[in-house]
Amino acid sequence: TTTTPTTTTTPTTTTTPTTPTTTTARTTPRPPRPGHRMRGVSDHWVSNVEDRQEFIGTLASLGLEPRVEFDAGVIAAGKASIESTVVGDRSGVFLPVNNALTPFGHVASFLEEIGPGVQHVATRVDDLIAFVSTANALREITGGRGFEFLDVPRGYYGFVDEAKLAAKVGGGDAAAAEKALRVAREKGFVDEFGLVDLDVDRAKLRDAFDDDEALVEALLFFRYDQAYKVLGNALTEEQYVEIVRNRILVDKQGDDGLLQIFTTGLLKRSPKDEAPFLEFIQRVCDVDEPKKSDDDDDDDDAGKKKKSD
Secondary structure, eight states, rough: OOTTTTTTTTOOOSOOOOOOOOOOOOOOOOOOOOOOOOOEEEEEEEOSSSHHHHHHHHTTTTTTTOOSOOOOOEEEETTEEEEEEEOOOOOEEEEEEESSSSSSSHHHHHHHHHSSSEEEEEEEOOOOHHHHHHHHHHHHHHTSOOOBBOOOOOGGTTOOHHHHHHHHTTTOOHHHHHHHHHHHHHTTBOOOTTTTTTOOOHHHHHHHHTTTTHHHHHHHHHHHHHHHHHHHSSSSSHHHHHHHTTTEEEEEEEEEEEEEEEOOOOSSTTTTOOOEEEEEEEEEESSSOOOTTTTGGGGGGGOOOTHHH
């Protein structure tokens, strides 16, 4: 995970739950908002260098100093490891600096193929969901032009199986949960991997399950239940669905939530080459911890906060 400003590993999913790893096609992106403009500000630039201390010294001459709250440390990813220090100034711009401690891994590969330089640039936006959905829609409209983002398996955000459904609404009744899921699959509401259709209609669910409101809301919630465990009621149901639709990653830093997405490598000479990339983020302040119980009963109202706003 490359999040600001605590990590500098390659961009993969953050807080990834144990879920099916199948990647399904994205649903049709929402059209861009006419005349919609978004503000973006620099959040952090990550550099890969051969001599980290020397580069930090150069940055110090520009008024950028190591931030005490983000101490340097060794970050391991499998057998690969790197050393990283985050420097910054009072303006709030951070510059994480990495060097490789092993001859393999993404930092070592970057240095070998490209040499010292900026690995990625992160821009903070006010509304990441609107930004990404607009970018995806424009790419669809123009036949592939514009930003291409890393894909994320749908199961990262949420899925349903008999055990989860039984714990949620069936009082542990596995047979009832199995029957309900069988109906949901037959009706096309849930696929073979337990992924709930993002655009499933509440009225059709009520009709299929004899107005069993608890079951209907549970199935809708399982579209994004794993993401809800990270951000709780900080987002509405509609926002959660758009996060899933656009494959936006969710994470938490202290009391704040973090939405982030990464582009694929830019200016690649060939598909497997290392290349710089871009990151876009949005910070969500003061995220409440989701209420927890043995069967997560309190999650039924997930994402409904401010739904009428």
